Amino acid sequence: MANNVEKTISKEELKKQFIEILHNDFQTNPDEADDKQVYEALSKIVVGILKKKRRKFTVNTQSAGKKKVYYLSMEFLMGRSLKTSLYNLEMNVQAKEMLKDLGISINGIYEQEPDAGLGNGGLGRLAACYLDALAADGYHATGYSICYEYGIFKQKLEDGWQTELPDNWLPGGSVWLVPVPTKAIEVRFDGELKEYWDNQYHCVTHENYTSVMAVPYDLFVSGYGSEAVSKLRLWKAEMASFDMPFFNKGDYAKALSKNIMSQAITKVLYPNDNHAEGKSLRL
Numbered sequence: 001m002a003n004n005v006e007k008t009i010s011k012e013e014l015k016k017q018f019i020e021i022l023h024n025d026f027q028t029n030p031d032e033a034d035d036k037q038v039y040e041a042l043s044k045i046v047v048g049i050l051k052k053k054r055r056k057f058t059v060n061t062q063s064a065g066k067k068k069v070y071y072l073s074m075e076f077l078m079g080r081s082l083k084t085s086l087y088n089l090e091m092n093v094q095a096k097e098m099l100k101d102l103g104i105s106i107n108g109i110y111e112q113e114p115d116a117g118l119g120n121g122g123l124g125r126l127a128a129c130y131l132d133a134l135a136a137d138g139y140h141a142t143g144y145s146i147c148y149e150y151g152i153f154k155q156k157l158e159d160g161w162q163t164e165l166p167d168n169w170l171p172g173g174s175v176w177l178v179p180v181p182t183k184a185i186e187v188r189f190d191g192e193l194k195e196y197w198d199n200q201y202h203c204v205t206h207e208n209y210t211s212v213m214a215v216p217y218d219l220f221v222s223g224y225g226s227e228a229v230s231k232l233r234l235w236k237a238e239m240a241s242f243d244m245p246f247f248n249k250g251d252y253a254k255a256l257s258k259n260i261m262s263q264a265i266t267k268v269l270y271p272n273d274n275h276a277e278g279k280s281l282r283l
Contacts, residue, residue: 039082044175117149146234150267186213
């Protein structure tokens, strides 16, 4: 199925949206904007188009009574979204010419985007290819994974030894993540189960647990020459509540301890498991 995005957004319309975002979101203009601002402004336009296409495709899929595909993986090695999305949406020529008219090279803008730290190897690349291919073939697909803050690590040699450093990809990659706080879900860890009978009914309650909020973020994946758009829903662990009594007593470490533990769940892709805490975190 041919993509019709090139018929609905011209170079001039693209330029208009681009300049508006620079003005409204960054309080700047094309002459003064740096490469990072240009990258984020262009990315926001693409994200808006992908969201609109996904909504339309979802409505059409449901109206036609077609099935939907769901894929769960611990990692999705998505790479960089801007260049791929512009190509799949057949907007790469318009974007290149629009920026050229403003005296900006698109190749330098592409380099502003980090690789999404959501995968590490073959498993993640396979999962990413599934989402791309399913969209290209017109299937309604949704992937599920974790929104790793650091994900894959950077490697550095120090005195001949390999050193692992965190890969802080979110400052440049967060523009592709659409938060969906209304879909947040409480997840309970630890504690104990207690059983009792109530009017001949067997009841079970979960007590003394640690509560963590799983907050979803959506990343949209385009497919070439198709009206379909896949969605990757990524879950980020956040603190469910703030312990005000401990904070007011001056015990700040105690007040924030639950927050630290909850955030550790989605810090890195594969935490070291050569100790008990690491094994528990992986699980």
